[in-house]
């Protein structure tokens with residue numbers, strides 16, 4: 001075994017890394033996508049010079065992808081900010097941490113005091129689920145600040161799944177994942193794990209698991225308007241018309257009822273609303289949906305029969321069935337099909353993981369259910385979902401005058417100028433704010449508007465634990481990586497940055513940042529000792545607090561969560577097992593996980609029933625324009641922020657408009673020539689890429705590009721900027737129940753450019 005970081009002494013700066021020395025290796029979980037692979041890094045002094053898959057990792061067994069392999073370049077990117085920036089006389093200048101936090105406190109407190117907490121918009125981006133800081137501090141910030149103006153990447157992504165789980169299970173974070181290692185049949189919609197490495201289904205080497213499924217005689221059906229690398233592996237590829245997944249899924253459920261193929265097994269006693277469901281979807285017959293899906297009715301019947309006939313099966317939908325007009329309905333129907341075939345909560349089907357930092361199990365009991373729309377956005381009246389408002393409505397909440405307007409923004413790990421609809425409007429809106437602070441390693445399209453930029457250190461200098469993704473992993477396990485390189489002089493760890501930000505915003509500027517961790521530990525312990533189902537029940541909070549191990553506040557919080565958790569683990573176990581602790585295959589968790597009022601799975605919740613008429617209307621609608629646009633991901637990218645690494649940017653990772661040869665010929669478009677793309681929100685120009693991997697009637701442009709704005713500091717990205725696909729949207733197309741932006745399947749018009 002190579003020398004591991006865990007065995008090294010803890011230096012005073014709170015990391016467990018050894019001081020700089022000659023080349024060595026250290027283990028680090030990769031934070032670059034949801035697969036959470038264990039990496040073995042080669043480190044020369046304080047520089048990461050190489051990365052390979054850790055063969056002994058209990059979860060990833062050596063898997064690595066090109067992004068993980070570029071860990072060193074990404075970590076050492078010279079464009080990463082090293083010191084805070086504070087705006088003086090209109091210009092961002094380097095400043096000390098003291099100056100930066102003084103400025104935050106001095107600028108944001110008066111706004112809160114004068115206009116109330118809703119004057120502050122909190123914007124949380126995707127990397128918060130990839131850092132310890134992002135899991136541990138934003139919840140504290142939000143509970144102290146109490147703003148209703150929370151916007152996160154979820155409403156550009158998976159909010160439909162949260163809403164559907166909230167309604168079905170009473171628990172918005174209870175998300176079943178396909179049991180990839182054991183299933184006999186996978187029906188996968190709108191996901192391309194060959195390039196994304198999987199999402200809301202944390203599985204290192206997802207492609208390998210799909211190959212293994214087929215090798216053991218299982219079958220794979222992929223529903224995607226593009227013939228992706230995932231689709232190429234499938235036994236059946238269905239190039240559906242974008243946006244029509246909910247119709248297809250409803251028809252599959254209808255066939256199961258009509259042909260008496262439903263078989264709920266042990267779920268029978270745990271669900272309610274079966275008859276109402278049958279009734280509600282009766283008119284979505286294969287014949288009725290076929291034209292809208294652009295499929296044969298007979299093929300739909302076959303897919304339903306295959307699903308029912310498989311000994312075990314899982315239905316799984318992701319981004320392409322989520323960021324669409326009927327996103328919540330599609331996500332609901334995914335789990336409805338898992339229920340109707342008896343596959344929910346059984347091995348080989350779709351199961352609920354149990355993370356080491358989850359609460360210890362307790363007896364099933366009726367819960368409070370899930371409420372939607374407890375408040376609404378000020379301008380358009382969008383209902384909140386899971387405490388959030390649609391990211392697509394952020395700009396109007398800033399730039400529409402009137403009481404309750406957002407005057408300050410706290411942005412943590414977010415780049416909505418590129419990732420959300422109508423970046424130009426948001427760009428202008430952010431420039432109008434009274435105050436903005438960004439926690440971001442880069443000066444990019446969004447952070448360039450901040451008055452204060454607080455840059456976290458690169459991942460090598462940060463400890464890692466997957467508080468989020470272990471909840472969605474196909475196998476229960478726990479792994480912890482201490483920082484592998486000591487914090488560079490003059491830097492603050494991201495946990496400390498976010499803790500200090502919490503204090504500055506909450507009116508406690510200047511207090512010791514450990515006060516935030518102590519506060520959380522104290523209140524968690526008070527709850528735990530009073531909770532008869534907690535392993536800490538009846539203990540003495542002060543003694544328990546003293547027992548906690550860990551050289552930093554975040555480590556002590558992790559230790560506490562493990563102690564309150566289901567597996568009898570403490571931090572020491574993770575430190576002693578640097579390749580991770582395997583906690584076994586997923587197990588059934590119903591009915592314990594349910595928090596519905598009925599204590600059952602509620603198959604036809606009222607908000608869903610209320611949205612079905614909209615789906616019925618779609619049966620008769622035909623697309624007004626011949627072309628709709630969908631996105632795509634590239635293996636060597638990650639949303640908007642990895643285009644600054646030269647080894648990842650280039651080759652086939654390009655911002656081109658993919659179009660089928662038939663459509664290209666009809667429109668007189670030539671491969672490589674520029675084309676003008678027009679839609680609701682604006683116009684763009686991009687080079688044409690003719691390929692029959694997209695179906696006819698569909699074009700594809702990737703997101704995260706458009707790095708041509710002034711005032712950014714990302715030199716590699718700026719040299720190959722691409723265009724921002726989200727400029728085609730004006731922010732008005734949303735899935736109404738979840739507030740999620742429609743980023744896939746919207747109409748566009750093309751015209752050749754000479």
Ligand SMILES: Nc1nc2c(c(=O)[nH]1)N[C@H]1C(S)=C(S)[C@@H](COP(=O)(O)OP(=O)(O)OC[C@H]3O[C@@H](n4cnc5c(=O)[nH]c(N)nc54)[C@H](O)[C@@H]3O)O[C@H]1N2
Nearest residue numbers: 125126127156157413414415416419439631639640641703
């Ligand atoms: N058209 C279209 N748009 C999309 C999508 C799509 O498929 N099509 N996908 C959507 C999806 S799924 C998502 S999740 C969103 C993502 O939307 P965002 O979260 O807004 O975008 P990212 O590009 O992930 O930007 C993350 C930001 O975090 C910063 N960052 C990186 N590492 C760290 C770190 O360790 N700490 C901190 N504090 N900051 C860090 C980066 O510099 C960057 O500014 O985009 C959405 N937008």
Ligand SMILES: Nc1nc2c(c(=O)[nH]1)N[C@H]1C(S)=C(S)[C@@H](COP(=O)(O)OP(=O)(O)OC[C@H]3O[C@@H](n4cnc5c(=O)[nH]c(N)nc54)[C@H](O)[C@@H]3O)O[C@H]1N2
Nearest residue numbers: 190191192196199242243318319320634635637638639744
């Ligand atoms: N390499 C790389 N990996 C990533 C990311 C990245 O940017 N690059 N981003 C990370 C993030 S934030 C996320 S959320 C995950 C997302 O991971 P996935 O959900 O796997 O996302 P995509 O690769 O965008 O796959 C979505 C697929 O849906 C298809 N699609 C579009 N519209 C429709 C439709 O109406 N119906 C159906 N059935 N399909 C449709 C698209 O053609 C596309 O192939 O990936 C993560 N991993």
Ligand code: SF4
Nearest residue numbers: 030033036037065068
């Ligand atoms: S698959 Fe994801 S987690 Fe694994 S090495 Fe690649 S980027 Fe990192």
Ligand SMILES: [Mo]
Nearest residue numbers: 126153156157
């Ligand atoms: Mo995402």
